[in-house]
Each structure stands twice: as C-alpha cells, then as structure tokens.
Amino acid sequence: MRYEGARSRRRGHPDEATDRLARGLGWFSIGLGLFEIAAARSLTRNLGLDGREDVVRAYGLREVGTGIGILTSADPAPWILGRVAGDALDLATLATGLHDRNPHRDNLLLAMAAVAGVTALDVICAETLRHETRRPLRPLADYHGRSGFPKGIRASHGAARDLDIPRAFRQPEALRPYAA
Template sequence: MTRETTMGVRSVTDNLGIQRATRDQGPEGLARFLGWFSLGLGVTALAAGSRVARAAGVDDSRTARTVLRAAGIREIGHAAVLLVPRRAGLGPWTRVAGDVLDLVATGRAYRNRSGERRRRAGLTLAALGGITAVDLYASVRATRNRRGSPEGFAHGSVTVNRTREEVYRFWHDLENLPRFMYHLQSVITTGPRRSRWSAKAPAGRTVEWEAEIVDERPNELIRWRSVDGSRVPNSGTVRFAPAAGGNGTEVRVELEYAVPGRRVGSLVAKAFGENPQQQICDDLRRFKQVIETGELTRSDGTPDGTSIQTQAKQRPARPLATYRIA
C-alpha cells in the first residue's frame, strides 16, 4: 500500500491498484494539540494567576489578576473551538488574534519595567513570539487543508487493460456511468453536452439534476458539472493516460459534490455507507471489470455495492448439507 499527500488530500493505493483519497490528518492533529495547550494555559491562568503574573514579570495587582483571568477564559474558549473537529480549521486563527493582544500587553510591560522584572518580561515576550509563530503556521496549514480537501471530494485511479480510445469512448457516453456507479440510477443525454442525472440519496430518496460537459479533449480528458441551481451542486473530471510500460490505460477520476442536507445529510449518508470516499473505490473496481470483460459479476449478498443497507440484506451463512452415499 502506498501513500501520497497533495493539497491536504492523502492518496492511498491498495494492493489491487485502486487509489482512493482520504483527508490529511496532520493539520487536525496540530489543532488538537493547540487545543489542549490552550486548555492548560487557561486553567493555569485561572487557578494560579498570581504566580503566573510574577513569573511573567507583571505586577501582582488586582488589575493584573483581572487581565490574567480574562486571558484564561479566552484560552479556554480557544480550546473549545480547537477541540471540535468541524471548527478546528478556524481555531488556530483565534489563537493568533489572542497572541497579538498578549504581545502588545507584554511589550508595554517590558518597556515599563526594569531589573529582574524587565528580564522576566523579555523572556515572556520571546516565548510569546515563538508561540505566535507556531499558531500562525498551524492556521495557514489548516486553511490550506480546508481549501484543498472539500467535504464532498474524492479522487481515485485505476489501470485497465484497454486502449485510451476505448476507455474514452466508454466514458464519453455518460449513459454508461450507472453501469458501475451504483449511486446513480440513470443518466439520460438531452443534448450534445447536456444530460439529466438521477441518483440515490439517503433514506431511500432520489435526487435529480442537469449537468453539462464543460471541457473535453479526445482520449485525454472529460470534465462535467451540474448547471446553476441544481439541488446537488457537483462536478467531475476523468483523465486518461498511458499506463506505465505502455500496457493499458490509467484512468484518474475526481468527484466533488455536496451531500443533500449539508452537515446533517452528510452524517446520514456516512451512516448508510454512501459517501464519495467509499463510493469511488467500489465504482473503480466495477468499472475495471466492466471495461475489461464487458460484464459485471455481482455477489449474491451485495449486488448493489457495500453500503450498510445492502449488507444488512445479506443471507446468513448456512451449513453445508450432509449427503448419504447409498
């Protein structure tokens, strides 16, 4: 199994040559670390404000304790944002904003202090500078990861034992897609570049939309997208390239679409096993079989793929019958 990370998306290739995409967990892990770090700072500032003030070279006055108490509450707020996965992408930026406030306040304290207090304030200022650099790095990385890996994005590739011309012709006829993309019920061509799509949705529902081909290069690329106003905004790109060694064709597919109901719909879809990451692997396996053999072998237990719905319908295992030889 090989892995490659690009723009926040990690490509994983299994032992059958099917490549799928998963999110790069690096930025999320860093955000969680900063979340726990913020929680520790916040609790310390609230529980031992006087000691923190003295260590930082700040006066142990009522005003200083009030400021530290407010900073502690702010840090706990950062932790609450950073430790929630859906909000972790924005959380580091809240820490950067807090760091700027701390740098300004500590800088003023440094200018107004002398002797040992000035030295402590200087050390605190240097530490804050380092923390700000880490927070800024985490913020930029998290933002890039969110932009590079949208929620409804998946890509995959497979090598098939067919020429680019054959594979391109197969994909160019979009009505072939439901033959191996089981979440699609039908694709009907309505014009030279237009088509009407019907797909399965969670809870047995159906969604429909109009799509158009926006770019095509014979034997190289086909790109389509839903028209404006579609219930399910989506787009897809399929690229065709000679396989390594000149044997067959490498097919790379990229899909991006929004799940109906947004976050709630996404959770429901994942509960039923119907999401882009899972589907792309199953679809490419079936495509390879269809294009190479002309037919698709379906198992008795899972004729429509690997969703939880279909798995629940599998027949239970039965013991082999015992035969008596006369």
C-alpha cells in the same frame, strides 16, 4: 486510545499531522488557560505586571474556550485563527511591561519569546488548515437570458391597467396634493 476525529473532521484531506498539531494546540490552550486562571497573581508578579491579575484570568478564560472550540469543532481553522488573535493580544499586553522600571524584565522577554514561538505554530497551523479545507467553488448560475418576468416583458405591459387598488392602499384625502 487512538483519536479518530481527524479523518471525519475534514473528509478528503489526509494530512493528519495538521490535525495532530491543531489538537495539540487545543490541549495546550486549555492547559495554559487553566494555569493563567489559577496562578494569575504569581504569573503577573514574576513578569512585573502587578495589578493585571484580572486581565490574565480573562485571557485564561479565552484560552480555555478556544481550546475547547479547537477540540470539539469539525473545522478548527477559525479557532486556530482565534488563537493567533489572542497571541497578538498577549504580546501587546506583555509589551506594556517593557520599561526600565520593571525588575523582572528578563522574565518578560522570555515570556514574549515563548508567546512568539507559539504564535508561529498557530500561524503555520492556521495556514495549513486554510489550504486543506478549501472547497472547490460551485460554478455560478447563468442568468443572462432571464428577465424576471415569467411570461416575458411584453406580456407585462398594461397588466395592471384594470387593477382595483384596495382602499387601505389609497392615499388619504388629507395627504393628496391640491387640485389646480
């Protein structure tokens, strides 16, 4: 079954390769998120990040949500940017395990390299989508000859002279200044 959403997603922009990359990143995000949710304990143990299982599960939920957003949105660019931000968060979290006492430091470095590689794909996809989805700006309306007064400024002079101010709008007696 061929996916036809690419053409309707961004009309006038024929780059299906970027759409395929975005969809692939969406599916990858869902798969990674489900893995992080299901295998948080073994993942943290093998990276030397024991005790951070709840953080990894939360990151898994973020990944699943981002993946669904990418696959269902008419414009996946903001969701791909969300992946880039999530990658930065992932790298920062992984960096907390880069100490000499971590017996799984090699695994951690490998995981960081993998995240950095996917981050590069996310950045490339986000940049390409940003350039593809740019819409031409409408020319700004020219208001230089307008005053805001429908009959002109001269017609407004003295227009309120005979205005009877409603009682509710008048200043209460107790708040009026003392008369000299």
